[in-house]
Amino acid sequence: MDNGFHILPASRMCRVLIACVHGFAAGAAIPASAAAAPAAPAPTREHREFDAMLEAAFTPPAPGEMRTFILHFSLPGARAGHAVGWQLALHRPDGRLLRQWRGRHALRGGHGQAQVRWRAAAALPGGIYELRLQAGGLVQRRPIAIGRPALLAAAPAAASGAAPRSLGDLPYDIVYGNLHSQTNHSDGGGDLAQCQGAQEPLRAPFGPSDAFAFAQRHGLDFLLTSEHNHMYDGSDRSDPGADPLAARQRYRLGLDSASDYNAAHPGFVALYGQEWGVISGGGHLNILDSPALLGWERSADGQPFADVVTPRNDYAALYTLMKEQGWLGQFNHPRLTQFPIGGQPMAYSADAGAAMALCEIMNSNAFSARIDEGETRHNFHEEACNRLLEAGYRLAFSSNQDNHCANWGAAYGNRTGILLPRGAARTPATLLAAIRARRVFASMDKLSAIALTANDTLMGGQADNSGALTLQVHFASGSGRGIAKLDLMEGIPGRRGAVRALPGVQGLRHRFMPAPGAHFYYARIIQDDGRQLWSAPVWVNQR
Numbered sequence: 001m002d003n004g005f006h007i008l009p010a011s012r013m014c015r016v017l018i019a020c021v022h023g024f025a026a027g028a029a030i031p032a033s034a035a036a037a038p039a040a041p042a043p044t045r046e047h048r049e050f051d052a053m054l055e056a057a058f059t060p061p062a063p064g065e066m067r068t069f070i071l072h073f074s075l076p077g078a079r080a081g082h083a084v085g086w087q088l089a090l091h092r093p094d095g096r097l098l099r100q101w102r103g104r105h106a107l108r109g110g111h112g113q114a115q116v117r118w119r120a121a122a123a124l125p126g127g128i129y130e131l132r133l134q135a136g137g138l139v140q141r142r143p144i145a146i147g148r149p150a151l152l153a154a155a156p157a158a159a160s161g162a163a164p165r166s167l168g169d170l171p172y173d174i175v176y177g178n179l180h181s182q183t184n185h186s187d188g189g190g191d192l193a194q195c196q197g198a199q200e201p202l203r204a205p206f207g208p209s210d211a212f213a214f215a216q217r218h219g220l221d222f223l224l225t226s227e228h229n230h231m232y233d234g235s236d237r238s239d240p241g242a243d244p245l246a247a248r249q250r251y252r253l254g255l256d257s258a259s260d261y262n263a264a265h266p267g268f269v270a271l272y273g274q275e276w277g278v279i280s281g282g283g284h285l286n287i288l289d290s291p292a293l294l295g296w297e298r299s300a301d302g303q304p305f306a307d308v309v310t311p312r313n314d315y316a317a318l319y320t321l322m323k324e325q326g327w328l329g330q331f332n333h334p335r336l337t338q339f340p341i342g343g344q345p346m347a348y349s350a351d352a353g354a355a356m357a358l359c360e361i362m363n364s365n366a367f368s369a370r371i372d373e374g375e376t377r378h379n380f381h382e383e384a385c386n387r388l389l390e391a392g393y394r395l396a397f398s399s400n401q402d403n404h405c406a407n408w409g410a411a412y413g414n415r416t417g418i419l420l421p422r423g424a425a426r427t428p429a430t431l432l433a434a435i436r437a438r439r440v441f442a443s444m445d446k447l448s449a450i451a452l453t454a455n456d457t458l459m460g461g462q463a464d465n466s467g468a469l470t471l472q473v474h475f476a477s478g479s480g481r482g483i484a485k486l487d488l489m490e491g492i493p494g495r496r497g498a499v500r501a502l503p504g505v506q507g508l509r510h511r512f513m514p515a516p517g518a519h520f521y522y523a524r525i526i527q528d529d530g531r532q533l534w535s536a537p538v539w540v541n542q543r
Contacts, residue, residue, distance in 0.1 A: 049075075049279045049280075050073075050074070050075045050084075050135075050136040050137075050138070051072075051073070051074045051075070051138070051379070052071065052072065052073050052084075052086070052133060052135040052136060052138045052140055053071075053072040053140060053365065053377045053378060053379060054069065054070075054071060054072075054088075054131060054133040054140040054141075054142050055069070055070040055071075055072065055142075055376050055377060056069045056070070056131055056142045056144055057144070057530075058142075058143060058144055058145055058529060058530025058531075059145055059529070059530070060120070060144075060145055060146055060147065063122070064119070064122075065119070066117045066118065066119045067117065067118050067119065067120070067144075068115055068116070068117050069088065069115065069116040069117075069118070069131060070113060070114075070115055071086060071088065071105070071113065071114040071115070071116070071133060071135070072111075072112075072113055072377055073086075073105060073107060073111065073112045073113070073114070073135065073136075074107075074110060074111045074112075075107060075110050075111075075136075076110040076197070077110055078107050078110045080108075081106050081107075082106065082107045082110075083104045083105065083106045083107070084104065084105050084106075084107060084112065084135055084136060085102075085103075085104050085135065085136075086102070086103055086104070086105065086114065086133065086134065086135040087100065087101070087102050087133070087134045087135070088100070088101045088102075088116055088131065088132070088133050088134075089101075089131070089132045089134075090118070090129060090130070090131055090132075091129060091130045091131075091132065092127070092129060093125075093127040093128055093129060098129065099118065101116050120146050120147075124146055124147070125146075125147065126145075126146055126147020126148050126149050126150075127145075127146060127147065127149050128143050128144075128145060128149055128484055128485045128526060129143070129144050129145075129146050130142070130143055130144075131143075131144060137335075137336075137337070138335070139383055140379070140380055141380055141382070142380075142530075143484075143485070143526050143530060143532070144530070145484065145530070149484050149485075151482040151483060151484060151528060152482075152483045152484070152485065152486050152506075152507065152508075153475070153482055153483040153486075153507070153508060154482050155477065155480040155481055155482040155528070156477060156480055158480075159477065159478055159479050159480030160478045161447075161478060161479065162447070162478045163176055163446055163447050163448075163449070163478050164447075164448070164449040164476035164477070164478050166422075166476075167419075167449055167450075167451050167474040167475075167476055168474050168476075170419070170451060170453075170458070170474060171421065171422045172419035172420060172421060172422060172439065172451075173419070173420045173421075173422055173423070173424065174417055174418070174419060174420075174449050175221035175222060175269075175417070175418050175420060175426060175431070176219075176220060176221050176222075176415040176416070176417050176418075176443075176446055177215070177220045177221050177222035177223055177224075177269070177409070177415060177416055177418070178215065178220060178222075178223050178224065178400050178401050178403070178408065178409045178415070178416065179222075179224045179226070179271075179286065179288070179330060179358070179398050179400050179416050180224065180226055180275075180286060180330070180332060180360065180363065180398075180400035180401065180402045180403075181211060181223060181224065181225050181226060181400070181401060181402065181403040181408050181409075182225065182226065182227060182228065182275075182402075182403065182404050183204070183206060183207045183208050183210070183211050183225050183227065184199070184202060184203065184204040184205065184206055184207045185202070185207060185208060185225070185227040185231075185232070185250060185251075185253075185254050186201055186202075186227035186228040186231040186232070186275075187199045187200070187201050187204075187228060187231060187236060187404060188204065188206075188211075188225075188227075188403060188404040188405070188406075189204035189205060189206035189207060189210070189211070189404075189405075189406055190204045190205075190206075190369075190404060190405045190406060191204065191205055191206070191405075191406060192369050192371065192405055192406055192407060195367075195369045195404070195405035195406065196367065196369070197367040197404065198236075198367065198404050199404060201228070201231035201233075201234050201235055201236055202231070202232075202234045202250075203234075204406075205406075206406045207257070208225045208254050208257040208258065208261075208270075208272055209257045209260075209261060210406065211223060211225050211403075211406075211408045212225075212257070212258070212261045212265075212268070212270040213261075214406065214407070214408050214409075214410070215268075215408045215409045216265060216268045218371075218408075218409050218410045219409075219446070220268075220408075220409045220415075221267075221268060221269065221426065222268065222269035222270070222271065222418075222426070222431060223269075223270060223271065223408055223409065224271040224272070224273055224286065224288060225254070225258075225271070225272055225273070225408075226273045226274060226275045226286045226288075226332075227251075227254065227272075227273075227274055227275065228274070228275050229274040229275065229276045229277075229293060229294055229295050229306065230278065230295055230296070230297055232247035232248070232250050232251060232293060232295070232305055232306075233247050233297060233299075233305050238297045240298070240299050240300035241299070241300060242299065242305065243299075244298075244299050244303040244304060244305045247293070247305040247306070248293055248305065248306065248307055251274075251292075251293035251307070254272040255272050255291065257270070257272060258270040258271055258272040258428075262427070262428065266425075266426075267426055268426070269426050269427060269428055269431050270428075271288060271289075271428055271431070273286055273287050273288045273289065273290060274286070274287050274290060274293065274294065275332060276294055276310070276318065277312075277313070277315075278312065278313070281313050282312070282313040282315070282338060282339070282340070283331070283332075283334060283335065283338030283339045284332040284333065285329050285330060285331050285332055285339070285356070286329060286330040286332055286358075287322065287327050287328070287329055288327070288328045288329065288330065288432065288435070289327050289328055289428070289432055290325070290327050292306075292307040292308045293305075293306045293307045293308070294306050294307070294308045294309075294310045294318075294321075295308075295309070295310065296309060296310060296311055296312040308321070313340075315339055315340060315341055315347075315352070316341045316342070316349060316351070316352075319341075319349060319351040319352040319354075319355050319356070320351045322351070322354075322355035323351040323354040323355050327355065328355065328356075328357045328358075328432060328435055328436060329355050329356040329357065329358070330356070330357065330358035330359070330360060330398060331356060331358065331359045331360060331384075331385070331388060331395070332360050332402070333360055333363060333379055333381055333402070334346075334359060334360065334381050334384035334385060334388065335381075335384055336383070336384055336387060338384075339388075346384070346387045346388055346391055347391065348388075348391040348392040348393060348494075352393070353392060353393055353394060356388075356393055356395060357394075357395065357396065357435050357436060357438060357440075358395060358396055358397070358398045358435065358440065359381070359384075359385035359388055359389075359393075359395040359396075359397055359398070360381060360385075360397075360398050360399070360400055361380070361381055361382050361385050361397040361398065361399060361442050361534055362378060362379065362380050362381065362382075362399045362414060362442060362444060362532070362534075363378070363379050363381075363399065363400045363401055363402050363414070364377070364378050364379075364401045364402075364411045364412035364414055365377040365378065365379075365411065366401070366402035366403070366404055367404055367405065368401075368403075368405065368407065368411040368412070369405040369407060369411075370407065370410070370411050370412075371407045371410040371411070372410070373410060373411065373412050373413040373446075374412070375411040375412040378412070378414075378444075382524075382534075385397060386489075386491060386498075386499040387496075389491055389493070389499065389520060389537065390491050390492065390493065390494070390495055390496050390497055390498075390499060391493075391494070391496060392493045392494045394438060394462075394493075394520075394537075394539065395438070395537075396435070396438040396439070396440035396441070396459070396460060396536035396537070397440070397441065397442040397522070397534040397535075397536060398416040398440060398442050399414040399415060399416055399442035399443055399444060399534075400414070400416060401414065412444075413444065413445055413446045413447075413531075414442075414443060414444045414445070414446070415443050415445075415446045416440060416441075416442060416443075417440065417441045417442070417443055417449055417450075418431055418434045418435065418439065418440050419434060419439035419440070419441075419451065419458075420434055420439075437460050437461075438459065438460030438461075438536045438537075439458065439459065439460045439536065440460070440536050441459075441533065441534060441535050441536060442533065442534045443531075443532075443533045443534075444531035444532050444533065445477070445479070445481065445527060445529075445531040445533065447477060447478035447479040447481075448475070448476065448477045448478070448479070448481060448527065448531070448533055449474075449475070449476045449533075450473065450474065450475050450523060450525055450533040450534070450535045451473075451474040451535055452471065452472070452473055452474070452521065452522060452523045452535035452536070452537075452538055453471070453472045453474070453538070454469055454470070454471055454472075454521060454538040454540055455469060455470055457538055457540075458538070459522070459535050459536040459537065459538045460536045460537075460538070461538060461539070462538075462539040462540070462541070463538065463539070463540050463541070464540075464541045464543060465514070465540050465541065465542050465543065466542070466543040467513070468511050468512065468513050469511070469512060469513070469514050469540060469542070470509065470510070470511045471488055471509070471510045471511075471512075471521055471523070471538075472508065472509050473486060473488075473508040473509070473523045473525070473535070474508075475508065475525060475533075477527070481527040481528055481529055481531075482527065482528040483508075483525055483526070483527060483528070484526045484527060484528045484530075485525070485526040486505060486507075486508070486523065486524070486525055486526075487501040487502075487505070487523070487524045488501065488502045488505050488510055488521060488522075488523055488524075489501055489502070489521065489522050489523070489524060490502050490519060490520070490521050491519070491520050491537075492517065492518060492519055492520075493518050493519075493520060493539070494518070502521075514540065514542040515542065516542050516543065517541070517542060518539070518540075518541050518542075519539070519540045519541075519542060520537040520538065520539045520540070521537060521538055521540065522534060522535050522536065522537040522538070523535040
């Protein structure tokens with residue numbers, strides 16, 4: 001099987017993996033008796049975590065009109081009348097607090113929505129202000145424009161109407177896609193006519209091949225279907241009566257689906273992987289390129305459902321395994337309480353640093369059933385991604401959709417952008433190599449692209465520097481968007497402090513003298529329509 005992944009010989013696999021079990025033959029077919037989904041439904045609970053999203057129009061209303069900020073809350077399975085305390089703050093462009101609102105909202109059916117209405121004073125200076133929602137330990141931030149903010153960079157004179165495929169003289173081609181989605185190999189693939197959330201594992205109508213075809217038809221260059229690793233038994237809890245061989249072979253079937261699709265559709269890259277972990281006590285991360293199914297559940301007679309037994313919530317052991325095998329990972333919708341090592345959340349180890357390449361900085365609503373790219377509910381995770389960078393990780397940012405309905409890449413216009421060497425073929429191998437090099441950016445706009453260089457070092461790389469440092473932001477918009485705000489963010493690996501914007505940034509090129517020591521820098525753009533882009537960091541050791 002040639003799907004761009006390297007499968008170790010069985011003897012070596014047994015030596016280096018935590019456990020080696022029978023039935024690890026690649027490409028084995030699922031017996032007809034085992035291919036059918038289990039008959040008895042199992043209630044889903046994997047996504048019973050609290051979520052808060054902030055909806056706010058970026059552009060100001062007509063003079064004198066009220067603005068409406070919508071606060072979305074969800075806690076699936078919450079008891080009737082469960083109340084959520086929230087705080088919404090509006091900050092001026094310089095960070096000072098302008099206005100604050102507080103409240104409590106009772107959920108119905110695990111969901112709720114609160115609204116805040118506000119009218120800007122006529123004398124309020126124009127600029128980019130920031131809303132900050134705090135609820136249930138989560139923080140969500142959204143920029144809004146007041147008045148007519150001056151543009152840092154004007155829109156191009158003529159827009160192509162297509163996604164940029166290059167950035168200036170950088171010798172790279174750009175591809176756009178989605179690195180987080182589910183199909184009926186776990187709890188995704190729901191029929192759009194009925195889909196309202198996570199699906200019963202293995203029971204929805206649409207699988208990986210359907211997902212790849214849908215994504216390609218909707219203009220994506222690549223798609224990763226990342227199935228929950230613990231649902232291959234047909235349950236998001238555990239079904240000791242399920243067939244372990246069928247579970248392991250279903251993962252083989254997914255790999256084969258990606259391989260077959262790639263062979264039949266050159267130019268599009270189909271990837272099949274897994275979302276490892278559980279929300280409670282751990283956190284989700286994607287393993288992009290594992291030829292083996294990992295897991296911790298067993299059947300009634302003690303057989304593991306996975307090819308490789310990995311202890312639940314043991315991230316240190318998982319990172320060690322991933323480093324040994326050379327597999328790449330992505331932190332999915334990270335929260336500050338997740339991904340513990342030795343009891344410390346958001347912790348770093350050398351093995352973890354070698355394995356984890358991406359952090360999901362923004363995604364659209366995972367349970368959206370829209371196909372018009374008009375989803376208004378989004379999640380932002382920059383604070384958590386920054387905490388991981390400050391811990392010592394070298395991560396690029398991604399922007400995905402976590403689709404559970406059959407709308408892969410179509411819920412919103414956000415994309416993960418990857419820079420491939422000019423003229424390189426689009427294959428799993430070239431995409432994974434670019435991710436390993438952290439040549440990746442996150443965009444809320446599928447028609448825009450961003451990159452950052454530090455002197456001659458491209459984002460994702462590391463440079464030694466003495467004297468002044470020049471940070472150059474490369475930006476292109478196929479829809480003619482201008483830049484309303486640009487921040488060049490600076491952090492220090494291993495400090496575990498706060499990532500902050502550099503002062504005095506006036507344009508796309510900024511020259512300054514860093515303090516001695518290790519630093520990382522990334523660019524964050526707010527377009528004139530409010531959509532944001534994030535470059536990957538570049539790491540600089542200032543002598």
